[in-house]
Amino acid sequence: MKILNWKTKEIIYENHDINEIKELVNEAVKNSVDLLDADLRCADLGGADLGGAVLTGADLRCADLCGSDLRDAVLTGANMIRSDLRCANLRNADLRNANMVRADLRDAELRCADLGGADLRCADLCGSDLGCADLSDADLHDADLRNADLSDTDLRCADLGGADLSDADLRGADLGSADLRNAEGVNITIDLSIAELQNIIKMRRDKKEIN
Numbered sequence: 001m002k003i004l005n006w007k008t009k010e011i012i013y014e015n016h017d018i019n020e021i022k023e024l025v026n027e028a029v030k031n032s033v034d035l036l037d038a039d040l041r042c043a044d045l046g047g048a049d050l051g052g053a054v055l056t057g058a059d060l061r062c063a064d065l066c067g068s069d070l071r072d073a074v075l076t077g078a079n080m081i082r083s084d085l086r087c088a089n090l091r092n093a094d095l096r097n098a099n100m101v102r103a104d105l106r107d108a109e110l111r112c113a114d115l116g117g118a119d120l121r122c123a124d125l126c127g128s129d130l131g132c133a134d135l136s137d138a139d140l141h142d143a144d145l146r147n148a149d150l151s152d153t154d155l156r157c158a159d160l161g162g163a164d165l166s167d168a169d170l171r172g173a174d175l176g177s178a179d180l181r182n183a184e185g186v187n188i189t190i191d192l193s194i195a196e197l198q199n200i201i202k203m204r205r206d207k208k209e210i211n
Contacts, residue, residue, distance in 0.1 A: 003028065006039035006059045022048050029053045046084075111149075146185070181206070 001024050002014035012035060013028040021043045028035060034054040041059050046066040053073045061079050066086045074094045082102045089109045097117045107127045114134045121141045129149045136154045142162040152172040160178055165185030 003035065004039045005037045006041075007037050012036075012038055021045070025050065025053075 001018050003012045013033050018024045037057040041061050043063045046064045048068045051069045051071045056076045058078045061081045063083045066084045068088045070090045072092045076096045078098045080100045085105045087107045091111050093113045095115045099119045101121045103123045105125045110130045112132045116134045117137045119139045124144045126144050126146045131149045132152045134154045136156045139159045141159050144164050145168050146166045148168045150170045154174050155178050156176045158178045160180050160183050162182045
């Protein structure tokens with residue numbers, strides 16, 4: 001079995017004695033192999049031990065990463081559209097500019113992760129732990145953030161338009177210049193500075209003027 005580079009089709013790693021992709025990827029990571037631009041589309045990696053893995057630019061569309069350990073992993077620019085990341089551990093992971101449209105991140109551990117500029121449109125983040133994470137400039141349009149922990153999270157300039165924030169914990173979060181138009185969730189536990197409150201009022205005023 002082999003892992004290919006999705007751009008060049010060149011072999012990144014191979015082992016003819018292994019027949020399962022999860023075992024092959026685990027071995028590659030254990031051997032400190034950089035899986036840059038790896039083609040892992042629809043791969044079954046549920047429960048895989050990928051802590052510290054370098055998966056920059058990897059194609060993980062529709063991959064099963066449910067319950068996987070991705071602590072400190074580098075996933076910058078990775079394509080994770082519709083990937084299954086339920087209960088995955090992504091603590092301290094680098095997910096800058098990752099494409100995670102419609103990804104399933106329910107109950108995922110994302111504390112202190114860097115998601116700056118990530119595309120999380122329509123992603124399911126219900127019950128996820130995003131405490132102290134960097135979501136600045138992230139696109140969370142129509143994302144499901146119900147019961148999510150967003151305490152002390154950097155949400156500056158994030159697009160939260162249409163997102164469901166019902167019962168989300170936003171205490172200490174920085175929402176400077178964030179777009180909250182059409183965001184749902186009237187029971188948000190929130191602790192905002194005066195500047196942040198003024199920004200929300202402005203957004204709501206703009207919404208009324210548009211309507």
